[in-house]
């Protein structure tokens with residue numbers, strides 16, 4: 604359910620920080636990458652990371668930006684909604700197009716990252732008259748629109764999944780590369796962490812979840828091996844996956860670990876039901892002629908968006924829908940995390956629906 608909480612930006616307390624020391628030439632751990640986390644002070648370090656196709660720690664590189672602007676056609680005076688603000692990259696791009704005269708309502712479920720993003724966006728000069736941010740699940744979008752007395756959006760974006768800030772911070776438990784608590788919740792105050800899910804789930808239910816959320820070929824075997832396990836950290840889970848599939852070559856093992864992490868993350872954040880809810884309410888949240896774009900990162904999400912848009916077109920809720928749009932080879936090369944992205948858009952028809 605939506606948690607409607609407006610953000611009250613309070614800048615973090617300033618103060619001197621000790622320089623972080625690390626072994627070797629390059630920092631490896633998130634907390635050692637303090638230069639990447641301070642782009643204003645260390646622009647050269649950030650440029651180096653970007654040129655290698657990686658994402659600087661503590662930030663997020665927005666994907667398919669030009670294609671999204673081309674699909675949504677934001678213009679001055681329009682009402683924009685960003686359902687997944689994250690680092691605010693797409694938010695800024697949309698705001699730049701709808702100002703003057705327009706405004707943007709932004710949502711994100713993450714209570715840790717959204718306040719940081721709000722501070723950054725306010726510093727860029729986007730005041731409350733043009734930008735309202737809510738720490739809220741996007742299934743609660745209709746209620747947020749009602750609070751602002753907005754009948755419908757002219758442009759709406761949902762960039763699904765997790766941000767690089769969430770993925771890269773080991774304390775959040777999303778990372779398969781660094782040790783951390785086995786959590787993976789976008790909102791750590793809501794729901795259960797992955798460690799609790801694994802401790803209580805039945806093997807057949809876990810196998811079904813691994814197949815549905817990540818098309819995992821060893822779902823059966825892994826369901827048997829991992830269900831009921833007590834794993835406190837990401838490294839304990841990885842060790843258990845390796846024990847369950849001892850004969851997998853290194854590359855295949857990495858892919859298996861990645862898919863298990865993805866499936867569990869989707870489960871604890873209820874991501875597929877959240878997407879279903881958004882797709883159900885989407886036509887009602889758009890003005891006639893309004894456009895929505897959804898960026899997905901795996902086949903389970905894309906199937907749902909495709910089916911819902913095609914269904915909406917048949918029923919007359921939408922007057923036009925797109926084919927799938929993928930990142931260019933250049934974008935995939937320059938931002939490795941963009942590779943699985945798929946974008947689809949739909950335009951609301953003039954017709955009202957029940």
Ligand SMILES: C[S@@+](CC[C@H](N)C(=O)[O-])C[C@H]1O[C@@H](n2cnc3c(N)ncnc32)[C@H](O)[C@@H]1O
Nearest residue numbers: 665687689690691692693711712713740741762
């Ligand atoms: C891929 S990131 C968005 C990045 C953003 N477009 C940018 O350019 O910086 C996805 C964001 O959506 C948020 N999110 C995911 N599912 C959500 C949901 N159901 N409701 C609200 N926010 C959600 C995550 O917390 C994360 O911050």
